Amino acid sequence: MVQSLGMPASVEIKKSSSVRWTRRSLLHLAGAGLALGGVGAARAQPGPTVVYPNLNGNGADNLGYRVLELALQRCGKPSTLQLHPMAVNDERARAMLRRGEVNVADFGSGAEFEKAFSAIYFPIDRGLLGYRISLIHHSLEPEFTRVNTLTQLQRFRAGQGIGWSNNAIMQAAGIAVVTGPTLESLFPMLEAKRFDFLPLGLNEVYGFSEQYGDFAPSMVVDPRMLLVYRFARLFYVRPDSHELHAMVLSGLKRAFADGSFQKLLASDPSVRRALQRAKLAQRATITLDNPLITEAFMGIPDEYYFKPSEFK
Structure with missing residues (x-):
């Protein structure tokens, strides 16, 4: 003890x-x-x-x-x-x-x-899980640099885990979702181009890209797009x-x-790394509605959430 x-x-x-x-x-x-x-x-x-x-x-x-x-x-x-x-x-x-x-x-x-x-x-x-940065196959980088709107993003398939709340959020936004049984399984699926982008929380994306990099050597962090929703x-x-x-x-x-x-x-290393590397102010922001949000969740005081001014 x-x-x-x-x-x-x-x-x-x-x-x-x-x-x-x-x-x-x-x-x-x-x-x-x-x-x-x-x-x-x-x-x-x-x-x-x-x-x-x-x-x-x-x-x-x-x-x-x-x-x-x-x-x-x-x-x-x-x-x-x-x-x-x-x-x-x-x-x-x-x-x-x-x-x-x-x-x-x-x-x-x-x-x-x-x-x-x-x-x-x-x-x-x-609330960092509601700021989503994607992992993509490097061959799709030129296409993702031209994504500025939800309509443009709807051309691509998102990868997510089975049972994740984000699945319903993406689908409600008109984005096709391909699911994998575990987080780890999503990375070889990304390498094989079973889907086009893997949106992860701001505090997850950089750490997971390193942790699972051997499963997807062609994987890169999308440098431009940011998805935002209350989560x-x-x-x-x-x-x-x-x-x-x-x-x-x-x-x-x-x-x-x-x-x-x-x-x-x-x-926290994952949070510190994200705030240093994400360059959120330079990203094209696409805001999504969250159809899963409850009245009780909406009652959480705003002071508990990160403010844009805190993203350095």
């Missing part, structure tokens, strides 16, 4: 950034009371045990994990944070949340997800997790009020 500096002594965080779990690591987790079939295991410490999924195999390096860690530190109540060892995509994480194998997960906003789970209405990416990444818990919902939301609000949330996000 590792205690973070500056956090209450009663709050303990179990963290590992490695996705290569050794037998010793798994035995250690089992000894600590993490039953991989569910989160209702015996607890060595007071307060709830919070189990977070290992999204895309990035473990504790995921922005969601680190924001959750901060929120639990700031909420004023004891808890234990654990990382589930199995690498999963967003769709699998949602299934694990439904079954109770994890009790908090984060993914994009959307009416279907907000109905199925109890959404915590705080944009943990400050964000939220935490979700099970509908009966009232205490955990209150703890996380309280911690997020306190972290925003004291500036530690903004500091964490600004120091």
Whole structure:
């Protein structure tokens, strides 16, 4: 158990950034009371045990994990944070949340997800998922330099993952969508020209282009186009997790009020890289409507979102 500096002594965080779990690591987790079939295991410490999924195999390096860690530190109540060892995509994480194998997960906003789970209405990416920059095959660069309007973009096919909220947003805008079963699968599909562009969140595009570059050696970041719509990444818990919902939301609000949330996000390598490299002011901006937006989501205070003036 590792205690973070500056956090209450009663709050303990179990963290590992490695996705290569050794037998010793798994035995250690089992000894600590993490039953991989569910989160209702015996607890060595007071307060709830919070189990977070290992999204895309990035473990504790995921922005969601680190924001959750901060929120639990700031909420004023004891808890234990654990990382589930199995690498999963967003769709699998949602299934694990439904079954109770994890009790908090984060993914994009959307009416279907907000109905199925109890959404915590705080944009943990400050809305950066709603600023979309595309990965394209380098052979299409000349064509994409001439895209200035939605009508022109509708000639091309977007790649997205199965179950992503963005699918409905793209389709409602008249853009054909080709889906892949996992995030990783989209990159060889892009290389094979199964679709024409892969729009990703501003805080995702540069990191994923490097992480999965070997699967798509012909892939480049589109230097010119920017898609914008109201969207964000939220935490979700099970509908009966009232205490955990209150703890996380309280911690997020306190972290925003004291500036530690903004500091964490600004120091995140993927966010910092994006703000330095995206050159948003020089891009052709295409604004899309979000048909999945809910009244509750629209009630999120504007102060929690990035402002254009913050894009340097």
